[in-house]
Amino acid sequence: AFLRARRQKWREDATNLDETRLRARIRRRLLPLLEKQFQPATVVHLAKLAELAREDEAVLDALVEERFARLVERKEGGAKIRVADLLEPWGAGDFTAKCMEKKEGFVALSKRLVRRIVKQLKSRTGQISSGHVEAVLELARQGQSGKRLILPGDVEVRRELDALSFLSAACDTAERKTQPSRGGSRNNSGLTSVYEYEVMLGSGGAVVRVPWLGCAFRLRVIDWPREARETKLEGVALDRDRLRSPLVLRNWRPGDAYRPAGHSRPHKLKRMFLEKRVSRWERESWPVLTSGGSIVWARGFPVAAEYAPTPQTQAGLVIAEVRD
Template identity: 25%
Template sequence: MRKVDDWLSELSTLAREEQLWQPGETVVVAVSGGPDSMALLHLLHRLSGQERLTLVAAHVDHGFRGEESAREAESVRQYAALLGIPCETALFNLPAYIEETRMNAQAAAREKRYAFLHQVAHTYGAARIALAHHADDQAETVLMRVVRGTGPGGLAGIAIRRKEKNVELIRPLLRTYKADILRYCEQWAIPFSQDSSNGQKYYFRNVVRLDVLPYLASFNPQFSQSLVRLAELASAEDDWLEQETKAIFERHIAPHSEGCQLNRKALLGLHVALQRRLIKLILSYIGLETETTSFESVETIRIAASDGAAATWSFDVGSGVRFLREYDNLVFTRANKGRMTPERSGYAYVVTRDAVRLALPEAGADLSLEEWAGVDAPRPNNRHEALFDADSLEFPLTVRNRRPGDRMQVLGLNGTKKVQDMFVDERVAPSRREVLPIVVDANGTVLWIPGIRRSRHAQVMETTSRVIRMMMRVNLDASALNQLE
């Protein structure tokens, strides 16, 4: 049994080890009126002198239990006043809010409660919000997640310290069991209320607490302690894996319009555990709430990247997030409803004889034109450069994206070839096919597709006196085009 005098030294040591607070900070203490939160308020009050902490109590009456919850609010105010701690309270009509939003009761209560706690923290300039979750809560949480289905990260349970918005949520009692908290309240004559709803089996957590855990403890009296120990181990391993995943993200993830992209072989080179975590981190990065991302969705993406899967494929992950495999490029995008995409609008820019540079934002590239004397024109360095006989070009030229039926008389081939077939042959990603620029002359003849092929029109001969040198330069955020070089 923990001695009364041990509480402060143990809590002070825990605070240093877990960086729960820094001396001189303001801490908002969430106080429901039950034994856990009242003991936490008392403990932090005793520590506040040596730790130089400024405390603010915050209490929420959810409006579920009428006079009972009103009495709890009054007891919190009175006890905070006895300790000389300012107390902020709020009364919500949760039944009406639930009716309006159709949220479940626990989720609605948590949303309103945390919003109020953050409001109080902002008002007082607090860096921390202290919550009274304890070891028994941890055991219940881990077991609930196992029952509902969870991965290794879920076994970590409740975090002892977690950033939310601009405030740190801390749980100083997370390694302390309820029985010890009740003894502490008794030894210090700390008043507290008992929430009658804690005995109602309407809530899943109450069923776990009242029925499931006691039943399992009949097979292992230390079952709750085993769950807490499991959470400690899982938390440390989950933290290490998360750091490894973030390092991989920094090395391999590249920007892409409205999302990001990853080389398929880089993903396959990782252990399967890191593959799954990296996919979830990418989905989180582009704005998907990964708490609700199913294992099946992650596996669908992971398997789609395998060697035996289709070379081009797409998958709607949900909430506007889309995954595309485009050969060896894996693309994750989030739809932007306010943006007109090239697929819907197309683009076309006129190029006159005196043009020297043309910006192509849809393609993430620039086209430059230079005129040279025939004998002086440098030869192209790559397929993003091409030379044309200036006197054979029919101006004005047009630079546009592809259109149905586009064909080219390819240099070195007889007849014509569909532009669509050329894109397939060159393994151009489907998402790039609608934005890649095509240069056509005044008659609509396809002259050149930068990075792909040029036509046999306006070839430079020994007799050519003037040469137009065209060069396509890809911007950094359009790295998919670089794969064509």
């Protein structure tokens, strides 16, 4: 009726008659056999089952999208999820968990979450099989930090402490090779850094936005109080007069080291990350402030001892992180 209304001719796909293809054999041999010898309404029943399956699939897809939005931390070319959230995507406080007392309910959602994450990151075609999905879940259940696996579509999965990081290998490589950083500096391997911003301090300071992190850093110049109780600082502080140009906010790089205030010798940031349980996924974009090429501050750690305020400090530089 549809074609007749538009005065168009019916066209048969030639492959529908090619019985070397499984779908053609099912249509031309199996279904007629089932209708003749078992159930005349076989096709009707199968169509109804397919309709019910589509409805169930729509509900499951909606559940997965909600969990994906809530549990998965995303950045360009990567995603991260806590192992506990992946293995039990419905927390104990969720009313839905009471309806999913059987572990099969969690496993089904966990598998779909894995497929949803990989789907977003795949840079090329590649079939994700049930075996691949199970390997990811096994990495979550039993894997040690540092272990990884590669999935079809150039997606790398890493176990990092209590989380799984999913990285698009092709995207990660391409970005590092082609994306210019602000300031255009390159590291020893010849790859451009993820980000690098030269900070131009005005009379009151500066605000540096880092889209890669989804936040901004406010650097504020203040008159240093003679007594600590005279003011309450929101952030960490450096001695402004000890800083030298250029002042640069950039991501962490392998080999970075400095002497934190309160310590007698320099420490590599990599070691400090391990002590603080910072995952590899987070380290790659961890913010660091340098002065004249020397590290003076790294997020979450003490400032460099040589640049920490002293009783002789006249002006301070206060660094505070704000969500952009």
